[in-house]
Amino acid sequence: MKSAHLLSAEDLSKDDALKLLATAKELATITDGPNKKLPTLRGKTVVNLFFEDSTRTRISFETAAKRLSADVINFSAKGSSVSKGESLKDTAQTLQAMGADAVVIRHGSSGAAQRLADSKWIQATVINAGDGTHEHPTQALLDAFTIKQHLRANESDLSGLKVLIVGDILHSRVARSNVILLNKLGARVTLVAPPTLLPVGVEKWPVEISYDLDKELPQCDVVMMLRIQQERMADSFFPTEREYSRGYGLNSYRLAQLQKSAIVMHPGPMNRGLEISADSADDVKSVIIDQVKNGVAIRMAVLYQLLGGAPIGARND
């Protein structure tokens, strides 16, 4: 990897990404064995800096770091009394003083991870664990890993696959990172959403756009359902949950329209009954549990490569 940080899926070349997927696979095999822990990052300190609640993502990073024998500090900055602006800088300087080697940051503001990396506040490697409505690159990596595992295990990349990403694209960091990464890996992405939940400017993304889920389902290999926040209804992005669900929810009828080999994904946490019905989430086509499991392996690979498992060039800025 040419970057010292992982802020965006754009930081990864196709080769970088494939290498991470391969490393993750290797690490997964090892930690599936009797000795779950590797000594690779012994003596390194990884800080989980979470300004937003996300127990799932935090635990995933924490598990990954611990399996590589790193020391882990969980720093939950949510609800801190300092003003929002100052707290990122102040916290960063505190972590610098504590000797953090890597900071895994989750923040409600788009660009917070990049600010942390670009600022002089801290020298540590920065890993973006979700910034506002911008990106969540490790989620995209674990999604690519899961897709490859199920549909392209013996091929070099994801060429020829058609992936639907369905739902609140406008506010989704998962969608942004996936669009970038899946394209690099050769997949074709179609975004399916009501027009209110697609950003102005999406026409420049390397994707197809559709408002009609039923039309797209029979031809796709992967359908990735995004979480829909309840408050979007209050902001009139759609009239009612029922109408959303009718147009864009995955249910057993729609599940039956999928190709036999197709898989169903969701980054979690799910709103069962809204964007995905309970039976769809638990169907044999669903690989949602694999996504969670693969998250740990991917995050191990990212930490491993960024913190010294592989030669890393200096960042150009």
Added chain:
Amino acid sequence: MIKLSNAKLVDGSLVNVEIDQGVIKSIVKSSGKDKVEGIDGSGKILMPGLVDLHTHLREPGREDSETVLTGSQSAVNGGYTAISAMANTNPVADTAGVVEQIFRLGKSAGICDVYPIGAVTKGLNGDQLAEIGAMAESIARVRIFSDDGNCVADPLIMRRALEYVKTYDGIIAQHAQEPKLTINAQMNEGIVSARIGLKGWPAVAEEAIIARDILLTDHVQSRLHICHVTTAGGVELIRWAKQRGIAVTAEVTPHHLLLTDDLVENYDPIYKVNPPLRTERDVMALRQGLAEGVIDIVATDHAPHSAELKDCEWQSAAFGMLGLESALSVVIKTMVETKLMTWEDLSARMSIRPAQIAGYENQGRQIIEGAPANLILVDPNASWTVNRDNLKSKSRNTPFHQMQLPGVISDVIYSGNLVMKSGKLTVVNAELND
């Protein structure tokens, strides 16, 4: 008595000038190589001092980021002999008392004219007119009224304000931003915002208000000034209004003439400004509009902010950029060097026309005998590199840091006094030395 030799006026003629008792005492033709008496103007352009109709001075309320004094010093350093203090201070400039306080602070700084702008509505709340009459009749003689920072969004309040200021030959300066379309907006809505995931501030939110207010102005036969136009569509609407003889004027900021929204890509809040940086297409339309005179003037929207309001993540940062000290150079770069405008045009857009719009009688005057001596001398061939640490402003939030820009101001004469001499302010105040 100040003497000035061999300077060039914007029409190309060479002159020797004598200034006494605050006015131009004599002006005679020069060969360009006459014996130098007083200030050597050789190779430099002499023009009326610049006039800004959109300046945030932060006093009262945020004296840590700018005061009337430091704002005045910043103005002189940028070649301005008159500035207009926006009303969004704390307390808001919505009473005769506050505008008179700012007016007096300007007088006591004494190095340029400081004209307070009055709020349109009480506390900038948008729903109740401020005491416009009292401000107009105060010693500050306020003529421009603006809720800048906020839009006068309620169409009925806007209509009333436009009607009410007619008594005083006043003008409403509108910050055109439809509030519902820009809730929590962070940057221009478009290709860049879609990619980097910041909430969009669409062009239509500006244009919808411009269109509405043009029609209201026509209906009640008043005067409207559009602050900081940023979109190609806005330029079109104003062109349309002018063709119909509607009394609308408009301004553009230097930063909107030069910078575009792709600079936001790295989330550096130095580029966070309201209205936001737009696209290349908008920048080109703004330049064209300014060249044609559809956009009448350049105004700085000088918006000082203390360091902590910019040294943070994008969403928590304040909107606004410094402008006074780099405005002339940015306009030379974007409009004169590109051959879109002449120096005569520049002088019209940055001095003569803003003074006319605001009714600042001693400013923006032709350089003739008997005219008030508010003048600047500029070396058009020299350049300088912006350094945020060397600005006279109390704040450092310039987006032009490290940029090399054309045009160096060497001397500024305000009311017959040399307030900048050979590039240095002559009046050094105690506050400067801390």
